[in-house]
Amino acid sequence: MSLFPDTELNNVVELKGIGQSYDGGANWIIKDLDFLIQDKPDQGQFIVILGMSGCGKSTLLRYIAGLQQPTEGSVILDGKPADRNNRSSMVFQQYSSLPWMTVLENVALALKYKGISKSEREQKAYELIELVGLKGHEWKYAQYPTLSGGQLQRVAIARSIIANPSIILMDEPFGALDIKTRLKMQELLSDVWHKFQSTVIFVTHDIAEAVYLADDIYIMKSAPSRFVRHIPVTLPLIRNLETKRDPLYTQLVHQVEDAMMEVSEMG
Ligand SMILES: Nc1ncnc2c1ncn2[C@@H]1O[C@H](COP(=O)(O)OP(=O)(O)O)[C@@H](O)[C@H]1O
Ligand SMILES: [Mg+2]
Numbered sequence: 001m002s003l004f005p006d007t008e009l010n011n012v013v014e015l016k017g018i019g020q021s022y023d024g025g026a027n028w029i030i031k032d033l034d035f036l037i038q039d040k041p042d043q044g045q046f047i048v049i050l051g052m053s054g055c056g057k058s059t060l061l062r063y064i065a066g067l068q069q070p071t072e073g074s075v076i077l078d079g080k081p082a083d084r085n086n087r088s089s090m091v092f093q094q095y096s097s098l099p100w101m102t103v104l105e106n107v108a109l110a111l112k113y114k115g116i117s118k119s120e121r122e123q124k125a126y127e128l129i130e131l132v133g134l135k136g137h138e139w140k141y142a143q144y145p146t147l148s149g150g151q152l153q154r155v156a157i158a159r160s161i162i163a164n165p166s167i168i169l170m171d172e173p174f175g176a177l178d179i180k181t182r183l184k185m186q187e188l189l190s191d192v193w194h195k196f197q198s199t200v201i202f203v204t205h206d207i208a209e210a211v212y213l214a215d216d217i218y219i220m221k222s223a224p225s226r227f228v229r230h231i232p233v234t235l236p237l238i239r240n241l242e243t244k245r246d247p248l249y250t251q252l253v254h255q256v257e258d259a260m261m262e263v264s265e266m267g
Helices: 057-064 103-113 118-131 149-161 179-196 207-213 241-245 247-264
Strands: 011-020 030-038 045-050 072-077 089-092 167-171 199-203 216-221 226-232
Touching: 011 057, 011 199, 030 057, 030 226, 045 207, 057 072, 057 167, 057 199, 103 118, 103 149, 118 149, 149 167, 149 179, 179 207, 207 241, 207 247, 216 247, 226 247, 241 247
Parallel strands: 045 199, 045 216, 089 167, 167 199
Antiparallel strands: 011 030, 011 072, 216 226
């Protein structure tokens, strides 16, 4: 049975028959990989990808961002091949902000690319900065230690959502944060992304984080990589601290842990 049943709904992201080799086909890092995200009308969705280090998670995000082409297969976004000019998606990682620009300039940047007037983009940037809890920091440079690691990640979140992209790519965005900041950022992200009805594709190694944030979790096997498990997260749509007290949350964390163990033993 396919992990990705094909329904009547629009395909937001479609990876078909993907293969990745860096040595002319002698070794395949990724082989026969399929991945499909279909639109949920009037609603965003949060997809989490899990897999061992080196299995190709960042590579998949680069394909979707149009930064890399697979050796084999096709990458289709909303019916069109992915390319670099596709401004509907943005990757962010730690320190992805531009340190020589202020918080305000960083957050407004994606709107500048879209040709929106300065006053309009600054107004929108002020709103987003407030939304992510950085009001009062607009004129600081987006650099460490002027801003803390957690504050820089807030800038990154605001930057990635300001242009209302249909797809937001996040590659282990909270990996370097201390645990308290990380939990705060998870809460912030789960609060804000709903407002934008975007499709978020989020890579993490943290299973508790995955269950807290995701609507759907997909697990990759390695060597060669492809998706082998889908775990729908059947928790209520809106997540908060109560979510982690829900017995279903703990049950899902265990289910994902077991699946990760099984997958790590696959050939
Ligand atoms: N330019 C390259 N040449 C050879 N191997 C590469 C190159 N880029 C990435 N790889 C390999 O591709 C694999 C997948 O990398 P990556 O997508 O970063 O994995 P992940 O994000 O899951 O940790 C890794 O084994 C990495 O060594
Ligand atoms: Mg990676």
